[in-house]
Amino acid sequence: MHARIINTPRSPQRGMTWTFGNSWAPENSTEFSLDPNGEWYDEEVEAPVVQTRPVSAAATKRRTQVSRRPHVVWKQLYRQTYLDEMLRWEGHGDARCGESCADCKAHRVEEPGAAAIRCLDCFVPDLVCGECCVRRHRRNPLHHVECWTGTHFVKTTLKALGLKIQLNHLSMQCSAPVACNTNMRILHTNGIHDVAVEYCGCRPLPGHIQLLRRGFYPASQLTVKTCATFELLRHLHLMALSTKGLTYHFYRALEKSTNNTGIDMPKSRYRALLRMSLQW
Template identity: 40%
Template structure:
């Protein structure tokens, strides 16, 4: 038996058209009759070989993907480096400063001056040579200053009370000769009249009693006199001053609106509890009292 001759191998570009043949398929129809179907396979189309002028495009450099010179007839505008009416300015490199790179290295040469000025503020400061009260109507010894007022001016006790009728919740301290110690405006003689405008006297003078007012700068003990000439309840007189009474029945404690707002923000942002917030106010008022509480 003669052996069939092997068909030569066809490469990708050197090929011949396949001879299409017809295949007969026998199929059984729905009525059980044999049906013959002639099927012709689809013709396989292979790519034509490239010509000698066409060369594969190199993909090594991205500049070969777009050549503006080859698109001069297509693009409606001319490609230039500058656009009319627009000036291109080169961005300068940001400067680097030693204070931003190493901030502590910048601070070290000035640490002695910082410490000296901090100790300077703990003493009499700019009023170290002032012995008497600077008010023209007073010649008493200047020994009281306010920690919350700007400048921390040294005044006598009477002038300090007069200056703080509008700021009864400020903190004051007295000079003992060697240092400043905590003092209160109530101990210096401050007395508040509620229910009236500032400076307006009350027709029915009532006896002043103690009221604890808690503000953002600490806990204050004040002497207040509620108005008795108008039919206004005591708790309403406190509310009209933006002081929230702890109880509407004979209030003895009040909280300022600024304090309540401050606690509300810290509770939302820092999740601080009312107990911890009050302990911080105790420490702000008197550190010795807060350290003694377990």
């Protein structure tokens, strides 16, 4: 048993005295809890909705419970339903009955692939095979995808599935592609993406110009390893003007959007983002 020392004042003249406890553990107190018994939550739920203008007593009597206490109605009638739907999203959802890729069936493939990949940024979160997912995202290469393991979804990347971004061709095909740096990362509003970019080798055009023509702002010109989308830089500019937020906090939010576990975090591109935002 360890001792805890507590200093207790005796008198202004003689200073402090020491009282020995029997443990280093903190005292049991509900004050350390954010909401010890749920009363604070109930108080916020039952609180009136903020009024933008004065409301007369007669108008208050005519208002329904949904209008006066919308959170109370939601808590009593809909909270469990909302929670069930959010948990349902973590699983197969509408695609729980399909084991074969729907796109393969639509293209009449003899042996359809397993429906195991879903995109979190597409409007319809259906499950397809890896090849069909790459085919779908040839023009949307900055989406987050997940792979079904049989019990849960794990994060993966379009680069790992085989997607390559071809520059300088509207058809996304080139007769002489030139691979970019293997550690290429693109910063977008939904996170940090590892991508496989291929420059065009059939037309004499510098690599950074090809990136700019696809809306990717390069952090350097010779050996490009980091880019930011025009949309991200525009969003960062507006956030800085309206909220006075720091670029560091913005980048930390991008990291959290990419991986919020703190494990296998992507190598920092914060300094590169500072250069690109300043130039922008």
